[in-house]
Amino acid sequence: MREVVVGRLVLADGVVPGRIVVEDGWIAEVAAEPDAGPPAGAAARGSMGSAGRRDGGAGPIVAPGFVDVHVHGWGGHDATGDADALSGMARALLRRGVTSFLPTAPTLPEAEIPRFAERVRAWMPGAPADGAEPLGFNLEGPFLAPTRKGAHDPDLLRTPAGIDPTIVDASLDGLRVMTIAPELPGSLELIERFAAIGIAASLGHSAATFAEARAGYRAGGRTTTHIFNAMSGVDHRAPGLAVAALTDDDAYVELIADGHHVHPALWPLIRRAKPADRLLLVSDALPFAGMGDGRTRIGGLEVEVRDGRATLLGTETLAGSVIALDSAVRNMAREGTPLHAAVAAASANPAALLDAADRGAIEAGRRAHLVELDDDLRVCRVMRGTGWITVEG
Numbered sequence: 001m002r003e004v005v006v007g008r009l010v011l012a013d014g015v016v017p018g019r020i021v022v023e024d025g026w027i028a029e030v031a032a033e034p035d036a037g038p039p040a041g042a043a044a045r046g047s048m049g050s051a052g053r054r055d056g057g058a059g060p061i062v063a064p065g066f067v068d069v070h071v072h073g074w075g076g077h078d079a080t081g082d083a084d085a086l087s088g089m090a091r092a093l094l095r096r097g098v099t100s101f102l103p104t105a106p107t108l109p110e111a112e113i114p115r116f117a118e119r120v121r122a123w124m125p126g127a128p129a130d131g132a133e134p135l136g137f138n139l140e141g142p143f144l145a146p147t148r149k150g151a152h153d154p155d156l157l158r159t160p161a162g163i164d165p166t167i168v169d170a171s172l173d174g175l176r177v178m179t180i181a182p183e184l185p186g187s188l189e190l191i192e193r194f195a196a197i198g199i200a201a202s203l204g205h206s207a208a209t210f211a212e213a214r215a216g217y218r219a220g221g222r223t224t225t226h227i228f229n230a231m232s233g234v235d236h237r238a239p240g241l242a243v244a245a246l247t248d249d250d251a252y253v254e255l256i257a258d259g260h261h262v263h264p265a266l267w268p269l270i271r272r273a274k275p276a277d278r279l280l281l282v283s284d285a286l287p288f289a290g291m292g293d294g295r296t297r298i299g300g301l302e303v304e305v306r307d308g309r310a311t312l313l314g315t316e317t318l319a320g321s322v323i324a325l326d327s328a329v330r331n332m333a334r335e336g337t338p339l340h341a342a343v344a345a346a347s348a349n350p351a352a353l354l355d356a357a358d359r360g361a362i363e364a365g366r367r368a369h370l371v372e373l374d375d376d377l378r379v380c381r382v383m384r385g386t387g388w389i390t391v392e393g
């Protein structure tokens with residue numbers, strides 16, 4: 001089956017009018033057609049600016065489908081729930097432009113961790129074709145520092161040295177990313193083990209000093225769980241994990257770009273410090289995302305959502321976000337990030353973290369995972385291989 005997609009294509013280094021030939025679910029050909037629209041430079045400045053906004057005739061913005069490596073649920077569906085919940089989550093995410101994802105568990109009771117892993121593994125082969133595609137799963141906990149636990153249940157925290165090793169062994173198949181505070185007993189050994197078997201250790205929920213954080217990356221830590229959240233900030237006398245993450249060119253960093261978790265004034269600091277291919281937009285979305293204000297539970301703790309902000313009930317502790325990656329891309333573009341860079345942080349970069357070279361960019365030979373956006377960067381249609389799924393209002 002052959003389809004031709006025309007629009008302003010978000011490519012690796014800019015936005016250009018052009019067309020994509022899709023054959024049997026894969027991108028067969030990408031042709032930039034600069035004559036079909038405004039100069040490439042105008043569109044490349046981002047759709048939110050006046051330059052690229054009303055350029056008529058060139059069609060919608062077409063970006064690679066988003067890849068969310070850190071998401072706890074969406075649309076009322078919980079990643080730690082049953083197969084129906086996982087399917088509901090996948091379908092809700094797809095309608096926000098997310099074509100690949102890792103169902104992510106918060107800190108669970110020890111015995112529940114392998115059960116979560118087994119549920120995701122059993123569900124994956126039959127995951128719905130009209131949902132975001134699961135690429136494995138992510139464990140955020142239990143190896144978190146008690147002083148940087150955030151919205152995780154303190155009674156459930158463990159150290160790599162202190163946990164029953166069969167719990168870890170039974171959870172490895174399908175595990176793609178796991179948060180580890182590098183300063184805990186046994187963490188460096190576990191990070192080394194993960195590096196050797198291709199699991200991305202994500203340093204985070206940590207009170208590490210700069211030296212401890214550096215040791216974590218040196219041991220093989222590949223990425224960083226939501227930079228600035230649940231770790232020290234940029235303290236010029238006592239740098240910690242955030243500074244180590246920002247100054248290590250190999251380390252990926254996750255950013256929750258909802259405007260609540262990290263003030264937008266810090267976003268340019270992150271973008272300037274990190275190589276462009278090392279920034280990951282993640283939603284860290286709660287199961288309640290997309291459901292408006294109200295109350296929910298995550299990992300046994302009660303959470304209140306008000307005005308797009310989710311906190312542990314009665315506290316100011318952020319419990320996660322209620323956005324999806326389309327909002328993160330829109331927020332980044334609005335704050336001055338070039339559109340192609342914001343999109344790469346939500347597609348090519350997380351795909352590269354997962355070694356998923358078959359997706360994440362508009363390039364011949366990759367899967368036709370595409371998202372069509374209007375001039376305000378709202379999702380209009382999504383393609384996961386074949387045929388468009390139209391998103392309602």
Ligand SMILES: [Zn+2]
Pocket residue numbers: 070072104140284320
């Ligand atoms: Zn999380």
